[in-house]
Amino acid sequence: MRRKLIAGNWKMNGLSRDGLALAEALAGKLEEARLAGTPPSCDLLICPPFVLLPILRSTASDAEIAMGGQDCHAAESGAHTGDTSAAMLADVGCSFVLVGHSERRQDHGERSKDVAAKASTALSAGLTPVICVGETREERDAGRALDVIESQVRDSLPSAGGSGEVVLAYEPVWAIGTGLTATSADVAEVHGAIRKVLADLRGDATAQATRILYGGSVKPANAAELLGTADVDGALVGGASLKAEDFWAIATACP
Numbered sequence: 001m002r003r004k005l006i007a008g009n010w011k012m013n014g015l016s017r018d019g020l021a022l023a024e025a026l027a028g029k030l031e032e033a034r035l036a037g038t039p040p041s042c043d044l045l046i047c048p049p050f051v052l053l054p055i056l057r058s059t060a061s062d063a064e065i066a067m068g069g070q071d072c073h074a075a076e077s078g079a080h081t082g083d084t085s086a087a088m089l090a091d092v093g094c095s096f097v098l099v100g101h102s103e104r105r106q107d108h109g110e111r112s113k114d115v116a117a118k119a120s121t122a123l124s125a126g127l128t129p130v131i132c133v134g135e136t137r138e139e140r141d142a143g144r145a146l147d148v149i150e151s152q153v154r155d156s157l158p159s160a161g162g163s164g165e166v167v168l169a170y171e172p173v174w175a176i177g178t179g180l181t182a183t184s185a186d187v188a189e190v191h192g193a194i195r196k197v198l199a200d201l202r203g204d205a206t207a208q209a210t211r212i213l214y215g216g217s218v219k220p221a222n223a224a225e226l227l228g229t230a231d232v233d234g235a236l237v238g239g240a241s242l243k244a245e246d247f248w249a250i251a252t253a254c255p
């Protein structure tokens with residue numbers, strides 16, 4: 001049984017006071033729910049901007065909210081101005097890191113082989129990489145969505161020698177921040193295809209144990225349907241993760 005994971009990607013939003021207020025509001029909701037004997041049935045993860053991680057560390061860890069970075073470098077350390085290593089993320093309390101988000105692929109020219117290298121370094125640092133994949137509108141309209149996603153999964157997974165949990169996140173690029181979402185049928189088809197690739201590469205047991213998240217305009221209003229879709233093991237939430245009420249409503253929509 002895969003426990004659902006609701007992950008908030010705050011992207012490049014919020015100053016320290018905003019981040020702290022958001023984390024504290026979430027922690028408060030969790031505490032209330034635990035005291036009432038109704039804790040959410042999912043794991044919670046927040047991925048704030050790098051500079052907020054040390055500031056949020058104790059609030060997150062006291063509330064048992066996992067923290068993740070939004071990216072890491074593929075190298076362990078060295079002359080990489082402006083970059084952050086996986087070990088640095090672990091050092092400030094992260095247990096996850098997003099890799100290969102479409103905004104990184106678009107804005108920074110990251111290719112799947114770069115994503116695989118980052119995922120591999122993340123595993124070595126003891127982090128769980130959340131490997132993001134997804135097709136563009138043009139690719140879907142051309143009937144190439146499944147091919148594109150399958151090849152992104154194959155090429156973005158760390159080498160088979162790497163051990164440790166990975167999480168996959170399917171985010172159709174055209175659904176990110178647009179208010180558009182894939183239909184449940186499309187999501188089920190893509191998630192099923194991703195699980196098949198995982199089974200092919202890593203075997204059935206690993207494929208069945210691996211969480212595959214959906215991302216792209218997940219909101220309180222559509223969360224229950226998306227989270228109830230076959231092979232959907234959680235959500236990677238952007239805009240709606242910036243409001244504690246909305247993120248909490250998504251978390252509590254987990255079946």
Ligand SMILES: O=C[C@H](O)COP(=O)(O)O
Nearest residue numbers: 009176177216217238239
């Ligand atoms: O990482 C999160 C995704 O890019 C989804 O963002 P969104 O929920 O604002 O569409």
